[in-house]
Amino acid sequence: MQTHDAAPAGAVTTATGAPPHRGRGRRPAEEVRADVLRTVGDLILSEGLADLTFERVARSSGVSKTTLYKWWPSRGALALDGYFHAVEPALAFDDTGDVRADLSHQLHSFAEVMGTPGGRALLQLVGGSQTDPDLAAALSDLYTSARRRLAEERLARAQEAGQIRGDADVRVLVDQLWGAIYYRLMVPDGVTVDAAFVDALVDHLFDGVTPR
Amino acid sequence: MQTHDAAPAGAVTTATGAPPHRGRGRRPAEEVRADVLRTVGDLILSEGLADLTFERVARSSGVSKTTLYKWWPSRGALALDGYFHAVEPALAFDDTGDVRADLSHQLHSFAEVMGTPGGRALLQLVGGSQTDPDLAAALSDLYTSARRRLAEERLARAQEAGQIRGDADVRVLVDQLWGAIYYRLMVPDGVTVDAAFVDALVDHLFDGVTPR
Numbered sequence: 001m002q003t004h005d006a007a008p009a010g011a012v013t014t015a016t017g018a019p020p021h022r023g024r025g026r027r028p029a030e031e032v033r034a035d036v037l038r039t040v041g042d043l044i045l046s047e048g049l050a051d052l053t054f055e056r057v058a059r060s061s062g063v064s065k066t067t068l069y070k071w072w073p074s075r076g077a078l079a080l081d082g083y084f085h086a087v088e089p090a091l092a093f094d095d096t097g098d099v100r101a102d103l104s105h106q107l108h109s110f111a112e113v114m115g116t117p118g119g120r121a122l123l124q125l126v127g128g129s130q131t132d133p134d135l136a137a138a139l140s141d142l143y144t145s146a147r148r149r150l151a152e153e154r155l156a157r158a159q160e161a162g163q164i165r166g167d168a169d170v171r172v173l174v175d176q177l178w179g180a181i182y183y184r185l186m187v188p189d190g191v192t193v194d195a196a197f198v199d200a201l202v203d204h205l206f207d208g209v210t211p212r
Numbered sequence: 213m214q215t216h217d218a219a220p221a222g223a224v225t226t227a228t229g230a231p232p233h234r235g236r237g238r239r240p241a242e243e244v245r246a247d248v249l250r251t252v253g254d255l256i257l258s259e260g261l262a263d264l265t266f267e268r269v270a271r272s273s274g275v276s277k278t279t280l281y282k283w284w285p286s287r288g289a290l291a292l293d294g295y296f297h298a299v300e301p302a303l304a305f306d307d308t309g310d311v312r313a314d315l316s317h318q319l320h321s322f323a324e325v326m327g328t329p330g331g332r333a334l335l336q337l338v339g340g341s342q343t344d345p346d347l348a349a350a351l352s353d354l355y356t357s358a359r360r361r362l363a364e365e366r367l368a369r370a371q372e373a374g375q376i377r378g379d380a381d382v383r384v385l386v387d388q389l390w391g392a393i394y395y396r397l398m399v400p401d402g403v404t405v406d407a408a409f410v411d412a413l414v415d416h417l418f419d420g421v422t423p424r
Contacts, residue, residue, distance in 0.1 A: 100422075123342050126398060130339030145401050168421040171403055172392070172412040179395025180387035186338060187394070189357050191383055200384040208420025209380040 033071060034085075036061045040078055041086025041118075048117035049124055052079055076125055076135045080142040083122060087113050093150060099158035100206055103177070106154075107198045111181055114193070123186055148174055177201055245283060246297075248273045252290055253298025253330075260329030261336055264291055288337055288347045292354040295334060299325050305362060311370035312418055315389070318366075319410045323393055326405070335398055360386055389413055 039061045043052055052075065058065045072078035090109050094102040113119050122143070129136035148171075155170035164170065180201055184193050191197075251273045255264055264287065270277045284290035302321050306314040325331050334355070341348035360383075367382035376382065392413055396405050403409075 127339035127342030130336045130398065139399070140401055144399050148401050148403075162423060164421050165419075165423050168416060169408075169412045172409060172416060173421065175392035175396050175403075175409075176388045176413065176416060179399075180384070180391045182399070183391025183394050184387050186342065186398075187351070187356050187391075189352055189360050191360075191387075196381075197384060197387075200381045201388065204380055204384060204388060204417055206420055206422045207377075208418055208422075209376050209385065210418045210420075211374060211377050 032061075032063055032067075036063055036068065036071075037082050037085045040082025044079055044083050044121050045086050045116055045118040049079060049121040052121075054078070074134060074138065076128065076132075077138040077142060079121060080125060080138055083118055084143045084146065086118065091147070091150075093154040095154065095157065097161075099155070099161075099163045100202060102154070104199070104202050107177060107181070107201065108195065110178060111193050111195075111198050114181060114185055119185075123182070126182070126186070147178075151178060173205065176205060244275055244279075248275055248280065248283075249294050249297045252294025256291055256295050256333050257298050257328055257330040261291060261333040264333075266290070286346060286350065288340065288344075289350040289354060291333060292337060292350055295330055296355045296358065298330065303359070303362075305366040307366065307369065309373075311366070311373075311375045312414060314366070316411070316414050319389060319393070319413065320407065322390060323405050323407075323410050326393060326397055331397075335394070338394070338398070359390075363390060385417065388417060 036057065040052065040057055043057070043060070054065050054068050054075065057063075057078065058068055068078065072081060090113055091106065093106055096102055114122070125135060125139055129139045151174045152170050155164060155173055158164045159166065159168065159170055164173075181193055181198070184191055184197065248269065252264070252269055255269070255272070266277050266280050266287065269275075269290065270280055280290065284293060302325055303318065305318055308314055326334070337347065337351055341351045363386045364382050367376060367385055370376045371378065371380065371382055376385075393405055393410070396403055396409065
């Protein structure tokens with residue numbers, strides 16, 4: 001199999017005894033890496049985790065398993081990085097100036113993404129991370145920390161703009177919006193994630209549930 | 213080893229060829245079952261899941277493994293049933309007439325329980341249930357459905373008493389209170405579950421985050 005490996009940054013020699021690269025020459029590492037992430041993201045969104053293997057990704061992307069392992073030390077890390085890049089456009093935060101409408105829009109998109117095989121794969125990785133510290137670290141490094149930061153930043157801008165009370169804790173709002181969706185998907189108990197659920201999440205937090 | 217097995221309700225014959233019970237005679241099944249649950253609950257709260265085995269529970273409780281397997285078909289089911297009974301008193305819902313104070317009190321207790329080895333064990337079982345449908349069914353049957361129902365009942369009483377807006381969905385409040393705690397424990401990302409977090413959960417939902 002001909003591979004299109006890139007020169008990893010900082011690599012000096014090839015210690016694996018692999019055959020030298022022939023043919024089309026080396027492409028920039030970032031380009032190859034982006035190709036692999038696209039391949040993995042497509043696989044996960046359409047099929048979930050079950051058939052995601054280094055073998056298959058190497059075959060689909062034309063990148064050697066040695067290089068894949070160098071960049072992603074585990075299947076979980078590869079899956080999470082691919083998933084993050086695949087869902088980034090769908091989970092972007094609008095900023096129309098109306099935080100409530102923007103949040104609602106993003107949360108509906110998030111709930112939709114979580115209903116795909118890719119969303120199911122993410123929940124399985126969160127599940128596995130409860131007993132696997134390496135997977136927990138990969139989950140945080142490659143997905144959840146960045147997603148939490150993006151949400152907190154949008155909420156903090158709204159707070160600065162006076163659309164969220166100054167004494168609210170925007171970090172806690174992340175747990176009460178996206179965290180509530182995760183919980184209902186991970187512990188279903190006869191309740192489902194639908195549009196009314198997402199609307200209620202936002203209404204409860206913005207309006208408060210104390211009678212006026 | 214002498215075992216103190218009870219006659220399971222509906223059991224007619226012993227098909228296992230086990231030796232007949234001698235000595236102290238048979239105790240009522242419910243009593244034996246309660247003893248086992250106490251043993252399992254104590255083990256989980258103090259040590260978590262790691263060393264919980266049918267072998268060890270049989271030894272500690274003096275009940276045969278055959279009987280244990282008859283009542284609880286898997287280690288997860290045994291663990292969840294024991295855990296549910298062990299934490300029930302700590303997680304009881306007060307009804308002083310002030311739902312906000314009662315909820316706050318219960319949520320602080322819940323956060324405390326979740327910080328024990330038993331709480332960690334529960335999160336591991338939720339994690340495992342993402343890829344194990346039998347465990348997911350046991351989780352719902354033996355723990356989460358009943359806990360959700362207790363919370364919803366307390367919230368519904370408060371709604372009937374006019375302490376929660378009529379258009380709020382108390383089922384969604386469960387996800388935004390207890391679910392938010394689960395999420396922060398399962399996906400930590402540098403944030404912790406402390407008293408201020410629990411207070412903020414309640415304040416956000418009761419007061420709303422829209423500036424007045």
